[in-house]
Amino acid sequence: MTDATTPLQLEPEFSTDERRGLYKAIHQRRDVRGQFKPDPLPDDMLRRVLDAAHHAPSVGFMQPWNFILVRNPEIKRRIHAAFLEANTEAAEMFTPERAAQYRQFKLEGILEAPLNICVTCDRERTGPVVVGRTHQRMMDLYSSVCAVQNLWLAARAEGLGVGWVSIYRQERLKEILGIPAAIIPIAYLCIGFVEFFFAQPELETAGWLPRLALDDLIFNDQWGKQ
């Protein structure tokens, strides 16, 4: 697979500032639903962010993702309508007290964000048999999720806010964006410069759910053994 001539990384070490930058992006990344400014993204910046997504890990190196850049106001308006319809249904699934709080949440920035990006997964991109997908059929979907997370972190380092919208009927989204039946939408993202970033996740600030203690989530050698 590799031999003595296979090129290695020439500068594998991270400086203190470089390492801090990685952790800063991870800890200061927020799910942004408001505060978007209308300014368009510079082309070179958008390219860096998409290239970061394209360098996500992918099962069997299949790179199953595509990126649909949505800027057309009419398309955005139709997707926003699909969100509103699903969000009304969603609110009714909660208990009455939770539903009242839920309806106050702002959960998307589809119209305000200058750019929306739909990240997809083409499950047939490299044929039916994929290295590493033979026993875990979901691995290609997970690869596209890794691309989303890379995009999100790169955007944060560029000063861009990103929000992941997941409240819509998938068939409706596919119809609006002309996505073929065999392609799976993984994420619908709203992206743009922002007025500010909140220090904490908004659902944490709102008291919806608390941040869990990391120690409670770590087991040793067996599930439940701490």
Place this chain on the structure above:
Amino acid sequence: MTDATTPLQLEPEFSTDERRGLYKAIHQRRDVRGQFKPDPLPDDMLRRVLDAAHHAPSVGFMQPWNFILVRNPEIKRRIHAAFLEANTEAAEMFTPERAAQYRQFKLEGILEAPLNICVTCDRERTGPVVVGRTHQRMMDLYSSVCAVQNLWLAARAEGLGVGWVSIYRQERLKEILGIPAAIIPIAYLCIGFVEFFFAQPELETAGWLPRLALDDLIFNDQWGKQ
């Protein structure tokens, strides 16, 4: 949800070095299957890496992940056996020529890596109705995948190699690690210091599949419109 008293990030800007660090982690991250050194991970370093995973985005802030740290040689040996069994099955799924090449690939470092980590998803962690999961049932699985990607990037910035093993029968892995029926294993990771990092993905170097051109993956407003 938020008001004028909600705390904002005090240092939202990234320096040039910090931004470079984020991109360096993304571009120099490799799926590591060999080259592991036996040295254990320092506790504070492991903590930073797990805390990075714990700060992934999660649907409805449900934080559905757990981290099973596997160091016990007997447990690792049983998981390695599960890999070998599945990998034999996997090879037989390819065409004869592809199968011959496949059998030469080293696809895991379970026994050599000083630490293995199983990242899971607890779909019932915060009850049946979750903000943002009402119409996309997979969102909680995707949250745990984002935790994996955060872990992987943090590990890279610390000089640690990570390999994602996906060739095993899920029921076998759950049995070996005592994972309850309702919990979904998302990733089985091998992690440790490494002798070196390859410049390119190993499947690319081996000529198994090429890196796709980013331009071919970008559409505008509609699927297929470039």
